[in-house]
Amino acid sequence: MGPFDDVEKLLIGYLQIDSTTGKEKEFADRVAVDLEHAGWHVQRQPLDNNPDRFNVLATTKPNASPRLILNTHFDTVPPFIGPTEKEDSIWGRGTNDAKGQMVVMMAAADQLRREDPSLADQIGLLFVVGEEVDHVGMTKANEFNVSPEYLIVGEPTEMKFASIQKGAMKVKLKARGVAGHSGYLTSGYSAVHILVNVLKDVLDYKWPESQKTGATTVNIGKIEGGQALNAWAEYAEAGLFFRVTTSIDDITQKLEAIVKGRVEVDVWNFNEPVLLDEPPIKTEMDPVSFNTDLPFWHGLEKLKGRYLFGCGSIKNAHSKDEHMPRNELKECPSVLIKLMKELLK
Structure with missing residues (x-):
């Protein structure tokens, strides 16, 4: 069993850390260290005006040029709400927006690394600060020396791929x-x-x-x-x-x-709206009416594939009722692995 395979346990641990916008440091440190302990090469990219706030890019090797990037964000909206558990779901701030997306991406990427190292060498995990307010993290992330062909952004889309970000x-x-x-x-x-x-x-x-x-x-x-x-x-x-x-x-x-x-x-x-690509796997698609970091990636128009996908629902995000269904949390890594294998084969 890999270090990130127990997505429920990993998520509950991450939910105990307050990472409301501007306070991402403790959580970003924790994620970076977890990735390093699992054998990933991690680059920390501080913001110009605040070195305590930083993005993370994780690859299997130093100086890698990933063809595919999995991206989501460290920060959550206020107020901080710690985790509680129910039989079929996990509750708390960031369960679906977006700590739940982060743990399934980490689980999927690390499982792919164990199953097919050569394929995993072509992917990167990009986690950024500031998405909920001013997209300053994604704007800064353009300074990483990477030019992926595919970008998968994790947000709560109810296990459907978005056809458009309005x-x-x-x-x-x-x-x-x-x-x-x-x-x-x-x-x-x-x-x-x-x-x-x-x-x-x-x-x-x-x-x-x-x-x-x-x-x-x-x-x-x-x-x-x-x-x-x-x-x-x-x-x-x-x-x-x-x-x-x-x-x-x-x-x-x-x-x-x-x-x-x-x-x-x-x-x-x-x-502007962002028209998204149809994934090369059988799935449902649906338009979404919320903003993400996608428009702030400068190479957006050059990508071969732009995808917006995740577990959980935006309809309860940012509320006291924010929660993640356990079945979606456990299913999501396998969907991401299937998509990555199809795109990179």
Whole structure:
């Protein structure tokens, strides 16, 4: 039995370490030492502005150039929640996002090393900091001297391979009115009224949708405006979050056409959707509506294969109910091994 084969025990041990974003050091040290004790060659890559935060790249030999990289992240969202066990699941912060992904990748890689050393020489384990906040770890990881052909990112996808990582677009719609006494219709006009009408049109619009990519969706997450109940609102704004399946330009153009100049459109943060590859194994595929480190890998367009896959569900991640089904945790390494063998044969 290999050092990482008992994925349940390994995960429970890792869950006892607080690795909320910015506090990854203790957990990263533990993982690096575990890999070194198992015979892996480990490179630590500190961030430029904080050497206590570092990425880890593990390969079977020094100076290796892996054709395939397994990637996930050290950090979790706050607050820290230690592990508890139930008969069919393990609970706690990071069980599925993403310490569970890390342990199954370690188990799969190490089992492959024992079964087929020459194949394992072609893989690398890349674990990074900061994914949950600003992707600073993956951005830094581009400085590793590696150019893989295949990248497998571990996130909780319910044992399905993602067909697309939807893009993200954050928008402010800014409406301007003329202040005046609201008892008199001719004394001014309300920015709130303008904004409400625009938002209705945005919600009523049929945004792009396809079987492969799923639907572009929009959430009106925040509305602010007005200065008094008895005054026409001089200013109002709404914050919108689009999950994009086409392109940022496409959704921006459609939004501008809906707005028709009634409000100002301020696209203040975005990343494009990432279309993912169909794996060479029999499996289910499904679009995902969450962000990962994938867009921050500079060689993304040069890859032969881009995959997003993992055990557990994003639907309970980041919550007090975050948990990992034991059956998925134990099944996941075999799926990764099968995929790696097919890609590298």
